[in-house]
Amino acid sequence: MKKLLITGFDPFGGESINPSWEAVKLIPDIIGDYEVHKMEIPTVFNKAFEVLMEKAEEIKPDVIISVGQAGGRRGITPERVGINLMDASIPDNEGNKINDKAIIENGENAYFTTLNVKKMMEAIKEIGLPASVSLSAGAFVCNNVLYLLLDKYKNTEVKAGFIHVPFIPSQLENKKNKEILPSMELMDIAKGLEAAIEVL
Numbered sequence: 775m776k777k778l779l780i781t782g783f784d785p786f787g788g789e790s791i792n793p794s795w796e797a798v799k800l801i802p803d804i805i806g807d808y809e810v811h812k813m814e815i816p817t818v819f820n821k822a823f824e825v826l827m828e829k830a831e832e833i834k835p836d837v838i839i840s841v842g843q844a845g846g847r848r849g850i851t852p853e854r855v856g857i858n859l860m861d862a863s864i865p866d867n868e869g870n871k872i873n874d875k876a877i878i879e880n881g882e883n884a885y886f887t888t889l890n891v892k893k894m895m896e897a898i899k900e901i902g903l904p905a906s907v908s909l910s911a912g913a914f915v916c917n918n919v920l921y922l923l924l925d926k927y928k929n930t931e932v933k934a935g936f937i938h939v940p941f942i943p944s945q946l947e948n949k950k951n952k953e954i955l956p957s958m959e960l961m962d963i964a965k966g967l968e969a970a971i972e973v974l
């Protein structure tokens with residue numbers, strides 16, 4: 775069997791839950807040809823990637839997918855590109871607020887994911903959930919992980935990518951603009967991720 779390493783993040787930005795990790799926990803341990811290894815990573819610049827790498831060295835996955843929360847998005851959004859930039863609007867979970875800084879000094883400006891994001895998007899839509907391919911993972915910790923993964927595994931057989939997921943309904947309760955903010959049921963997020971993994 776092949777191996778998939780899939781990660782979710784811990785809560786950040788004042789939230790008490792991060793739907794990415796909650797949903798990753800719910801997906802089956804075997805999907806298609808893949809044995810699924812799950813782990814939670816911290817919402818901390820560079821450290822998230824380091825923790826992920828320790829696990830990756832141990833299990834030697836064929837595919838790595840990192841999943842993160844993108845509050846305000848309506849659908850599940852596979853990311854197409856990671857950019858060489860850290861530019862945060864809030865501090866990470868260790869208080870770092872990094873702005874206008876390269877992730878890798880003199881590194882490539884950007885890398886495209888090595889996952890077939892359109893196929894993944896179609897698979898998610900196929901089960902009746904909103905999905906679209908995103909052209910920006912932002913410039914916070916999610917993009918940081920994506921860029922570092924794509925740099926690490928460039929010119930190798932290991933495929934890597936990122937999927938952003940919406941808020942879940944319970945996260946909207948205390949928000950000012952809750953009437954207009956979109957969300958998705960946790961179980962649907964998990965099903966969407968599973969559908970995307972089925973077409974790896």
Ligand code: PCA
Nearest residue numbers: 783817842843914915916
């Ligand atoms: N989302 C953040 C970091 C952790 C998470 O779940 C982001 O989009 O960068």
